[in-house]
Amino acid sequence: MSAAPGKQTASSVTMDALWSNNPIFRQILGICSTLAVTNLVLNTVVMCVALTLVTALSSLTVSLLRAATPRSIRMMVETLIMAFYVIIVDLALAAYWPEMRRNLGPFVGLIITNCILMGRAEAFAISNPPVLSFVDGFMSGVGYSFILLAIAVVREATGMGSILGHPLPFFGGPYWDKWIIMVMPPGAFFTLAVFIWVFRALSAEKEAKRP
Amino acid sequence: MKEKPWYPIAYMFVVTAVPSALLIGLSEATRERVRMNERIAFEHAVLLAVDPALPADMPKKDIHERFVEQVDTNTADAAGALKHMRDGAVAAYALPIAGQGFWAPIKGVVAVDAGRQRILGISFYEQSETPGLGAEIAQDWFRVQFTNVAMDAGPAPVPFKYKGKAGGKIDAVTGGTQTSTRLERFLNAQLAAWRERMEGGDR
Numbered sequence: 104m105s106a107a108p109g110k111q112t113a114s115s116v117t118m119d120a121l122w123s124n125n126p127i128f129r130q131i132l133g134i135c136s137t138l139a140v141t142n143l144v145l146n147t148v149v150m151c152v153a154l155t156l157v158t159a160l161s162s163l164t165v166s167l168l169r170a171a172t173p174r175s176i177r178m179m180v181e182t183l184i185m186a187f188y189v190i191i192v193d194l195a196l197a198a199y200w201p202e203m204r205r206n207l208g209p210f211v212g213l214i215i216t217n218c219i220l221m222g223r224a225e226a227f228a229i230s231n232p233p234v235l236s237f238v239d240g241f242m243s244g245v246g247y248s249f250i251l252l253a254i255a256v257v258r259e260a261t262g263m264g265s266i267l268g269h270p271l272p273f274f275g276g277p278y279w280d281k282w283i284i285m286v287m288p289p290g291a292f293f294t295l296a297v298f299i300w301v302f303r304a305l306s307a308e309k310e311a312k313r314p
Numbered sequence: 315m316k317e318k319p320w321y322p323i324a325y326m327f328v329v330t331a332v333p334s335a336l337l338i339g340l341s342e343a344t345r346e347r348v349r350m351n352e353r354i355a356f357e358h359a360v361l362l363a364v365d366p367a368l369p370a371d372m373p374k375k376d377i378h379e380r381f382v383e384q385v386d387t388n389t390a391d392a393a394g395a396l397k398h399m400r401d402g403a404v405a406a407y408a409l410p411i412a413g414q415g416f417w418a419p420i421k422g423v424v425a426v427d428a429g430r431q432r433i434l435g436i437s438f439y440e441q442s443e444t445p446g447l448g449a450e451i452a453q454d455w456f457r458v459q460f461t462n463v464a465m466d467a468g469p470a471p472v473p474f475k476y477k478g479k480a481g482g483k484i485d486a487v488t489g490g491t492q493t494s495t496r497l498e499r500f501l502n503a504q505l506a507a508w509r510e511r512m513e514g515g516d517r
Contacts, residue, residue, distance in 0.1 A: 168329070172325070187336075201355065205440065286489075
């Protein structure tokens with residue numbers, strides 16, 4: 104699905120980020136937060152929105168500055184740009200949604216170290232035009248988000264018997280013995296592994312046909 | 315120009331200075347709001363501890379007004395506790411507690427009746443325990459266990475109950491044993507020390 108180098112379009116970048124080069128089940132990036140925040144759907148939604156915005160805006164800024172940025176210090180500059188946007192998100196949460204900031208704890212700040220950000224900056228934004236870089240960053244965030252949300256739904260439903268804190272008809276009732284392990288760290292590993300297995304199996308045929 | 319030896323230093327300086335200035339400006343612009351949020355979180359925790367039936371979705375303005383109306387913040391004559399007043403008399407004490415949780419500090423408020431015999435409630439306004447596990451200490455099912463619990467004499471006024479161990483009054487959190495044991499330790503230590511100070515007249 105990837106277009107040839109130098110001939111990237113918004114649609115090829117989108118398909119790459121969402122499917123053929125998905126950050127989670129293809130590149131296995133951003134796994135720390137995937138494991139950490141997916142035991143509750145609401146926390147996952149906020150984390151996904153924050154990461155998508157930060158990745159898109161970081162890629163845009165890295166791309167805008169790429170002609171002026173000396174190669175020898177480019178990674179320092181990229182990290183600085185990412186930290187700038189992450190701190191904005193953190194300040195906004197502290198001022199306007201303190202309860203969510205308390206829920207996410209250190210994971211908002213840790214977006215700075217999310218490999219997806221540096222991965223997209225280095226692999227794409229540093230050598231592509233701004234609009235395309237923005238699309239790439241945004242879609243990489245969306246590609247990360249839909250896997251995380253799927254994992255979070257499975258974990259919260261089976262482990263807590265609820266979705267977004269609301270009890271589910273079957274899982275929240277007396278016939279379902281909540282699987283506490285699903286909201287604990289091992290549950291994240293099991294669910295992520297199953298999702299990677301399923302998604303890679305779905306795209307296995309195309310992968311086999313690649314030269 | 316990019317090849318000049320001074321260029322990377324000057325570039326890094328500019329790229330650092332501009333975002334830093336913007337962030338300082340943003341931080342200053344939201345400082346009062348953040349302080350107010352922290353203050354309201356504490357006031358809500360105090361009111362929730364003395365009245366566990368307090369509505370969860372109470373507007374911030376109402377929380378502040380009720381706090382100002384009902385809580386005496388002069389802690390000098392209550393060994394560090396705030397006083398919940400009713401008809402001019404102390405109806406309850408609200409003791410701020412704090413200690414190390416599994417991941418980060420836990421801060422909360424425990425309310426004790428005026429006779430210092432029973433716990434009325436507990437609430438938390440700062441904690442970063444694992445969501446779904448240790449963070450369950452802030453959920454209603456855990457907090458409601460403290461409502462109207464008689465305090466034991468000695469160093470552990472409210473011992474926790476663990477699977478396979480006899481005794482205890484408060485069910486520890488399943489999957490959150492580290493959080494539970496740490497909370498139990500600092501809650502009991504601070505509660506017992508406060509009671510001792512109150513009984514000893516060292517206020």
